[in-house]
Amino acid sequence: MTRDLKDLSDFVVVARAKGFRDGARASGVSASKLSEAVRRLETQLGVRLLHRTTRSVTLTESGQRLLERLGPALIEVEASLDAVISAGRSLTGTLRLNVPVNAARLILPKILPGFLAANPGIRVEVTAENSVIDVLEAGYDAGIRYDERLEQDMIAVPVGPRTQRFATAASPDYLARHGRPRHPRDLLAHACLSSRFASGALEIWEFERRGEVVKVTPAGPLVVRAGTTIDLAVDAAIAGTGIIYLFEDWLRPHFDSGVLEPLLEQWWQDFSGPLLYYYGNRLVPAPLRALIDFINAQQE
Template identity: 40%
Template sequence: MKGTEFAELSAFMAVTRERSFRKAAQLLGLTPSALSHTIRSLEERLGARLLNRTTRSVAPTQAGQTLFERLGPAFQDIEGAVKDVGAFQTQPRGTVRLNLPRLAVHRVITPILGDFTTAYPDIQLDLVIDDNITDVVAKGFDAGIRSGELISQDMIAVKLTPDLRMAVVGSAHYFQKHTIPQKPADLNNHSCVSYRWNETGTLYPWRFNNKEQSFDVKVSQSVTVNDIDILCEAALQGVGLALLPESFVQPHINIGNLVRVLEDWCQPFAGFYLYYPDKPHMPAALRAFINFVKLSRRLDKPA
């Protein structure tokens, strides 16, 4: 069906419901003369008179009444569909697709998951755990969570956590056989387990800095893997040293399963941010999630 044909049928339905060209024209944003011309075009195209007009009233002919009754359910479905889509803009319902690394799940999402799903039972969270640097727009995500250093400038970003730090760790068993490195260059004498992004094949850099300089150290990998859980497990088993997020390995450090080294050379970097594209019409479900996360972050701050 052409757009003009649909417009003609919409005009006919409005006039028949209102029994008035003037009232129907007001609803459609047309002049009465333009509306009358549209109805005449429809009648000429169908080859049948649809409305009987007098100076005081408008009523459908038998053909017009038949057409009105046949079109009624279809137009109700269309109006209902449009209303349902509009509800996504005003009522928090639907799916929010979120791309985020494994560490962000534990730091940001897990603490609020129960409260959020209770507050918004009509919103479905689709969480895709992804440690790669993913283009959330190209992949069809509503938003993402990443370190602030990895977010492009055309995104809106909301800070979620304090700055992060990496930690070089090895098992106590490993250090029974190897000397503790005192400076990053000493890593050349150690076996290391490293993270590799599976999409690009790039190794996560062993980057160190102090107040004066920042540099990468090329380490000798005994194991490379694209999962930080396995990376940590390899370090726990004494396979080699690993470079992992501080908060991820701190529990193991606290109980003595892992020993941290080169701490002074691991300086803080930008923490996790929630980021999303700047769009004129944000779905209500996404807006509700963003506002909930913002509020939870404020409540977590000490008074």
């Protein structure tokens, strides 16, 4: 048997006030509605809870027993609801993010330390993977992806650089032994360190210059899983094994140190930067709202 919690609460109000009019003044609910609620509850329970006269309202024995057990229970329910509401409004709790490996490597280190320092009550859990998943169904609050992978019902916030580029590079030792490619098609004659997606498809290297787009299917001595084992390919490139194709930001420290040299730079293709995304058809948890506000403030 289902019982409306509001009816139970209205019964407690009337019982404690010892009358419908006094109960109405205490609760802000009309006396007639309180009377209807108690009558509805008595019908559902099949017992009389109140003795009503023109001068007074008193509890029956059943009503007294119900009040004694129901009063503390309702207080606990109200306290639980207050705690949930307070937690939803306060900057505490856990924020779960699902991001691609490159975002965990290049984007989050520039955001999370400052965010966590400003919000000591928030804990962030990050899962890095390149598979496209339903973040809500998988238990995450938000994710980071690129525009072409977002569904229409997502709300997206730019995070990190607005544009990025893929870069090609090789070590000075490799270039001394094999020469420097002058055109993307020259890569077909070189040892390329390629990546394979979770689907099994090899990553296609794409280049563009003055409207001309060239796509190259790389071949070489090493194939790694896109994202998760890309550091192995970077180390192999530094060791002189072959040419690598990767985010410019990932390779930039190695350019600066001189262990890798940029190749075909005039062909590097721009693409839009990453986005923090979440479903817009539900309430935004306080930790996620805090992160969105922090990101927006950084970009102002």
